[in-house]
Amino acid sequence: MSPRRVTLADVAKAAGVSRPTASLVLSGRGRELRISEDVAQRVLRAADELQYRPNIVSVGLRTGTSRTIGFVSDTVATSRLAGDMIKGALEAARDRGFMLFIGETEGDAELERLLLQAMHDRQVDGLILASMFTRTIKVPKSVKPMPTVLLNALPKQPAALPAVLPDEVEAGRVAARALLDAGHRDGIHLIGAGPRMRDVPPGSVAAVERLVGIREALGEADVKVAGGRICPDWQPEHGLAATRELLRTVRPRALICLNDRIAMGAYQALDDAGLKVPDDVSVVSFDDHPIASWIRPKLTTVALPHYELGRKAVDVLFTEIDGDPAASDRKGDVHRVPMPLRARESVAPPQDAARSGAGSS
């Protein structure tokens, strides 16, 4: 049906040389192997005229490579995270002429095994094991022979695999500083976790690390967390409930919500209580979910750098693939990607402080 692909043999014939000669010229080893300039030019011209493109499958068979990397995640669809992470990985891979296989395991070990097998069967050159929320994962044995990078995940057993993660501790500091810089010193409450380090939803790495950063920055400024409410699940309804409960007893000056969905619930509770954001209560949050710029006032939040995480994972993977031996002692490296503050409209100086002019625009 389709006009048959142009093969190396066609190019060789057109240039009047043998197939290996054409191969040598096109792979750039012509000079080194003393192919004459004249022949090289003929081959190059023929390849150009015939629009020759090497068949990657064939090269793959010979060399054992595929110019392809596998991106395996537990869930692709659940969160917006996935999209941008994949986009970043996609573009970084494309820059190097690589394609991406996508697969998802849905947390099912058997599915994961099958998927890794399928990727192995297709001779992927490397693997990215991604998690949609930061957590520790058990690294399947089957990845051993392949260059692999963990994305948004840490190995359960200290395996010699590099990991790429958002810098959640620094994000906690950034969120706290956003309030401090606005002049807040009192009445800062946490929604979603805290105030103590042990008040975190089980298994949530992000909660722990954000909390560490928050407490650290606040502590440096000699500011005490006024209180905190743990949410078992970081969904709007839990943020609503926790904030509502908080408001029964105290009137906070500022809220650090542990993510945007919680913040959305908090907004509702504050609105129900007749409290205005940011005039009565400032709110900062984490994630930069699309919702953050939709709700009024727009939410100031510390963004998960999904796109950069994806890119970084590919970058790290390529240092593995290119097999720089000097890199082998950095095998288990953890790469932290900065989480930038998206300063929007939900933070203002506290009302009394505003009077004394301590606020910033």
Next chain:
Amino acid sequence: MSPRRVTLADVAKAAGVSRPTASLVLSGRGRELRISEDVAQRVLRAADELQYRPNIVSVGLRTGTSRTIGFVSDTVATSRLAGDMIKGALEAARDRGFMLFIGETEGDAELERLLLQAMHDRQVDGLILASMFTRTIKVPKSVKPMPTVLLNALPKQPAALPAVLPDEVEAGRVAARALLDAGHRDGIHLIGAGPRMRDVPPGSVAAVERLVGIREALGEADVKVAGGRICPDWQPEHGLAATRELLRTVRPRALICLNDRIAMGAYQALDDAGLKVPDDVSVVSFDDHPIASWIRPKLTTVALPHYELGRKAVDVLFTEIDGDPAASDRKGDVHRVPMPLRARESVAPPQDAARSGAGSS
């Protein structure tokens, strides 16, 4: 480094037969070609014991296939759409032992060309050309020789390519009926497009089709649209502005928002005006964006069936790949995937109708 892959030759040796014999047995053509039961069993056992898996790259070289399909979209990350669509495609492909290459063009024709080339180089067996919002697209010439399906898109020139799209017209009917069934007859306003057919954002297929369905269902019930506001862009702020403007002159009984982001803006405008959803004003919408079940009251909306769209596209693609000749006369088929109503909390009988008991729970 890694223990070399088990090849067919290894299996043949272990079973004490030649390579072709092993190949015949494993490909199931053993019976047909009179391989003895004894030999067949030996081969099967050896393959099992050695955990033999055929190298797909090798098979690909010989047969020209790769058990892989390419999923090319204009943008992966921008909307949640992508994630579920990809998930559906992924699972449908996996059911058949196929993998997915993901690529995005960002609307750039040159990037698209490169991407299709890269997929072609890897001998993908078929192509899905997806758009993140329903629209007509120019089909690149380079896809001609390959089985191809358009997803969420229609060919600009009536090409002989099947397309998979959400059934937006029926969705319009469903949304309208949700209000009719609740007893609404008057004061139904449109936000985002309408009331006339020409009041639609340029280039939006969804707007046109939804409007057709809405007007049709309303017309059948002899109900007139009370009014409508076009939004140039379907974002919350435009929904807010349009609804606010509407409320300056009239007091609607029900709103049909052309999508959930607009509905979110409408919620805010209604809240600002002191109107309660659904008691004062019922709201229905389209898309079933995650936001729809986060806002209070939960939004009744007609869902974009992203997951099913992805699955369906792969299903249709496989009828192309399997090349059922009977299917060749259905080449240009447009497959419509139903959009289900997610009945939640934003629709109630109109207040006067409620008194007469015409409402449903």
Next chain:
DNA sequence: TCTCGTTGCTAAATCGGGTTAGCGGCGGAT
């Protein structure tokens, strides 16, 4: 004139599997 060394290219093997043609061996018919 013969040998040795370059130079410039190609024959042949290889990757891992699929496919076709055909080769020995055995049994039945003549």
Next chain:
DNA sequence: ATCCGCCGCTAACCCGATTTAGCAACGAGA
């Protein structure tokens, strides 16, 4: 005993590239 034909398997080639080993042709030195 001889021939035919079927059974059961294998030799050999193919896909499209890369890579190693080595072959001609030519010039220079002995």
